[in-house]
Amino acid sequence: MANFHLDSIPPEIISLANSDTDETDDGDVIETVVDSAEDDADDISVELPERGNSLQCKALNSKLHRGAWSLRAGPVYMSGVIDLHDAIKYYPFTTFRRYFILLTLSVLGISAQYNTPPSSDRDRTDQPYDRQNSQYDRSQQPYDRDRQNQYDRQNQPYGPPYDRQNQYGQYDRNNPPYDRNQYNQSQYGRYNQSQYGPQGPPYDSRDPYNRDQYNRDRFDNRDHYNVGNRDQYDRNRDQYDKNRDQYDRNRDPNDRNRDQYGNRDQYGNRDQYGNRDQYGNRDQYGNRDQYGNNRDQYGGNRDPNDRNRDQYYSGNRDSEFGQYGSPISGTNDDCCQEYCYVKDEQPYSNFATKTPYQIVFGKASNQHTIPDCTPIQFWSINRHGTRYPKAETIQRLRQLNKIHAEVIRNYDEKRSFPDRGRFCPEDLDLFRRWRWNETVNERNANGLTSQGIMDLKYLARRYASRFEELMREPYSENLYSFQYTDSDRTHDSYQAYIEGLFKEKAYQVHANVFNNDRLITPTKSCRAWIRQVAENPQTMDQYRRFKRKQEYQQMARDVFRRLGFRYTLNESVLDDMYDLCRFEKAWNLGQPSPWCIVFNKEQLKLLEYAEDLKYYYKAGYGNDINRQIGCPPLKDLYEKFERTVNAGGSNVQNKVTVFFTHSITIQTFLTAMGIGKDYQPLTADNYFQQQRRQWRTSTLDPFASNLAAVLYQCRSNERFRVMFFLNEVPVNYPDCSVGLCNWSTVQAKLRSAAENCNLEFCDRSASGNLQHNYVIYLIGLIAIFINYRL
Numbered sequence: 001m002a003n004f005h006l007d008s009i010p011p012e013i014i015s016l017a018n019s020d021t022d023e024t025d026d027g028d029v030i031e032t033v034v035d036s037a038e039d040d041a042d043d044i045s046v047e048l049p050e051r052g053n054s055l056q057c058k059a060l061n062s063k064l065h066r067g068a069w070s071l072r073a074g075p076v077y078m079s080g081v082i083d084l085h086d087a088i089k090y091y092p093f094t095t096f097r098r099y100f101i102l103l104t105l106s107v108l109g110i111s112a113q114y115n116t117p118p119s120s121d122r123d124r125t126d127q128p129y130d131r132q133n134s135q136y137d138r139s140q141q142p143y144d145r146d147r148q149n150q151y152d153r154q155n156q157p158y159g160p161p162y163d164r165q166n167q168y169g170q171y172d173r174n175n176p177p178y179d180r181n182q183y184n185q186s187q188y189g190r191y192n193q194s195q196y197g198p199q200g201p202p203y204d205s206r207d208p209y210n211r212d213q214y215n216r217d218r219f220d221n222r223d224h225y226n227v228g229n230r231d232q233y234d235r236n237r238d239q240y241d242k243n244r245d246q247y248d249r250n251r252d253p254n255d256r257n258r259d260q261y262g263n264r265d266q267y268g269n270r271d272q273y274g275n276r277d278q279y280g281n282r283d284q285y286g287n288r289d290q291y292g293n294n295r296d297q298y299g300g301n302r303d304p305n306d307r308n309r310d311q312y313y314s315g316n317r318d319s320e321f322g323q324y325g326s327p328i329s330g331t332n333d334d335c336c337q338e339y340c341y342v343k344d345e346q347p348y349s350n351f352a353t354k355t356p357y358q359i360v361f362g363k364a365s366n367q368h369t370i371p372d373c374t375p376i377q378f379w380s381i382n383r384h385g386t387r388y389p390k391a392e393t394i395q396r397l398r399q400l401n402k403i404h405a406e407v408i409r410n411y412d413e414k415r416s417f418p419d420r421g422r423f424c425p426e427d428l429d430l431f432r433r434w435r436w437n438e439t440v441n442e443r444n445a446n447g448l449t450s451q452g453i454m455d456l457k458y459l460a461r462r463y464a465s466r467f468e469e470l471m472r473e474p475y476s477e478n479l480y481s482f483q484y485t486d487s488d489r490t491h492d493s494y495q496a497y498i499e500g501l502f503k504e505k506a507y508q509v510h511a512n513v514f515n516n517d518r519l520i521t522p523t524k525s526c527r528a529w530i531r532q533v534a535e536n537p538q539t540m541d542q543y544r545r546f547k548r549k550q551e552y553q554q555m556a557r558d559v560f561r562r563l564g565f566r567y568t569l570n571e572s573v574l575d576d577m578y579d580l581c582r583f584e585k586a587w588n589l590g591q592p593s594p595w596c597i598v599f600n601k602e603q604l605k606l607l608e609y610a611e612d613l614k615y616y617y618k619a620g621y622g623n624d625i626n627r628q629i630g631c632p633p634l635k636d637l638y639e640k641f642e643r644t645v646n647a648g649g650s651n652v653q654n655k656v657t658v659f660f661t662h663s664i665t666i667q668t669f670l671t672a673m674g675i676g677k678d679y680q681p682l683t684a685d686n687y688f689q690q691q692r693r694q695w696r697t698s699t700l701d702p703f704a705s706n707l708a709a710v711l712y713q714c715r716s717n718e719r720f721r722v723m724f725f726l727n728e729v730p731v732n733y734p735d736c737s738v739g740l741c742n743w744s745t746v747q748a749k750l751r752s753a754a755e756n757c758n759l760e761f762c763d764r765s766a767s768g769n770l771q772h773n774y775v776i777y778l779i780g781l782i783a784i785f786i787n788y789r790l
């Protein structure tokens with residue numbers, strides 16, 4: 001604020017100013033005007049003199065220097081020019097205030113944004129897990145259809161006879177009425193099914209010869225897992241399909257891969273000359289025998305004019321993926337272990353959360369049989385089956401075709417491979433044949449693969465054959481309870497599961513699905529967890545530290561060196577190659593994955609440990625909040641069994657409960673259950689000590705991972721017993737015997753966790769934030785108030 005002395009302000013104005021009124025005796029309004037000679041004149045105001053002959057001028061904009069002023073009071077009129085420059089210069093506070101307000105408002109804005117829950121949180125389902133107001137607990141609530149959301153079949157009029165009017169809502173959200181043609185076309189993949197399924201070859205497992213619509217199992221009725229439950233409707237199984245191997249779904253039974261000359265290799269690849277080797281690879285001359293005999297073992301037919309390389313391959317170092325880290329020392333070094341992936345009969349396939357279920361699950365057939373005991377209740381929680389990567393991962397993985405080309409060049413042209421540990425010819429051939437599979441694209445991102453469908457379908461059949469008393473009962477809403485999260489992959493997993501259980505009667509089954517389901521996706525809407533874990537950079541500290549450790553860095557160098565690079569490339573390339581190796585392996589279990597040739601076993605173990613570290617802090621014992629947020633399924637399990645036990649084993653309501661969810665829920669639940677716990681925490685520093693760790697996501701949480709609990713009624717002192725199976729392997733709980741626990745042991749173990757389970761903390765800290773917000777707002781208001789007083 002600047003004061004300007006005016007020589008002769010009329011007494012009339014002065015007395016008026018001192019009288020706290022804006023009007024002259026005549027009732028004329030006093031006007032004061034400052035017209036800036038520059039822009040933004042609105043930022044200037046003039047106040048009447050309060051003391052003496054001073055005109056007070058507020059100038060808020062430091063860019064203003066000069067302004068014209070005028071005063072009018074009735075007949076009196078005065079005007080002049082003021083120089084604001086000096087005023088502003090001497091009142092730097094003016095500028096400061098401005099920035100102060102801006103700063104305060106920014107802080108408020110950022111703070112408000114940070115503390116605003118996702119919009120999906122703001123509905124009535126966002127209550128702590130509380131049976132009194134839980135919408136999903138059917139056993140506690142009167143059967144209130146109005147409370148269900150639009151995807152919930154309970155929200156639909158239901159019951160026999162089958163109501164065709166209500167065709168799309170009745171038994172599942174995307175299933176048309178039970179018309180086998182339609183049913184088979186649309187059930188797996190809710191949006192984009194063609195008649196032959198979502199993926200087409202090579203993921204199309206259906207048998208095109210076996211077209212009988214009623215007797216055809218489009219996922220191949222043969223039982224891959226020897227359950228002995230071959231579909232009774234499997235009578236029309238393809239008589240032409242004898243050659244199909246168990247996992248070779250990629251083969252085109254119509255031999256469409258044959259080239260124009262009718263020459264086809266085992267993989268349907270041909271070169272432009274129609275010449276090919278066993279793998280369909282051709283050299284630059286198009287000639288080769290089975291092993292490319294025109295070339296020497298490592299590219300003897302290389303371009304004789306390849307003069308660009310010098311002895312140390314200088315000039316060949318470029319890769320569009322950048323060169324990170326230091327050059328890999330030595331060129332003709334013996335950096336790498338000799339390893340031939342294709343020849344390895346038991347390649348390492350523990351790929352953390354992308355591990356194929358088939359290499360993990362328990363195949364023993366009789367552990368569920370307990371002498372003198374009968375299973376009376378079954379409860380399980382399942383992760384969806386094998387899926388496609390998320391869209392952004394697909395985009396990244398697709399870029400690997402450039403690395404692929406570079407590696408081939410490194411081997412064929414540059415010959416920049418190491419002396420020892422280069423790819424064996426079989427691996428190189430496998431790698432050479434790799435092409436990005438265009439059927440894997442953003443449209444099916446995150447979706448279930450045909451392998452994923454089989455994962456769940458056969459899982460259901462195996463459980464049904466083990467617990468026939470329970471799971472061979474015809475479907476009824478009272479006996480069975482199904483619930484899946486609001487996602488395609490869990491929906492499709494559920495669909496495959498019920499098909500495995502009920503076969504052609506699957507259309508009768510219905511399931512619950514909810515937005516912000518705090519029973520099976522509690523992390524999604526728990527602000528405290530999101531803030532403390534998901535969005536907290538510290539969660540990844542150990543993971544990042546491990547990646548900087550000498551052993552990890554050495555592994556990265558060796559991998560790139562073996563690929564023929566003399567610099568380590570961008571670290572994300574390593575992650576992508578690992579992802580593609582494990583995804584492709586999970587999609588096509590029976591075939592070697594070309595990108596897995598890149599790693600030897602030791603390297604895969606390091607990568608697995610890095611993943612375990614990540615999830616240990618994100619969903620496991622590394623953060624106590626993970627245990628807390630994992631309790632809702634535990635509570636559900638405990639209470640269901642407790643009700644049955646209290647009722648003496650009679651009138652069991654939900655004989656079979658099955659949930660379909662995601663990896664984080666499985667892991668937080670296992671953490672709440674005390675499964676997979678190590679004495680020593682996993683850290684970046686104890687990789688070698690943790691070789692035999694319990695927290696191994698490959699075995700805890702592969703695709704289709706599941707924990708099942710079975711309540712038995714026995715003719716012994718302990719009338720009730722519970723058996724826990726993790727991925728069909730009995731859980732080795734202390735105090736239990738090979739997975740079989742007395743009910744009293746289960747009570748001692750789980751009761752307190754179940755009774756103390758509530759997710760109020762998710763919102764409590766959020767409401768703490770709300771108070772925090774109010775304080776910030778208050779400070780803001782005070783700041784603005786002070787600003788105007790200055």
Ligand SMILES: O=C(O)[C@@H](COP(=O)(O)O)OP(=O)(O)O
Binds near residue numbers: 387661663664
């Ligand atoms: O919930 C999800 O989006 C993913 C997270 O996968 P990652 O980021 O851990 O691979 O879990 P999933 O559905 O595979 O069980």
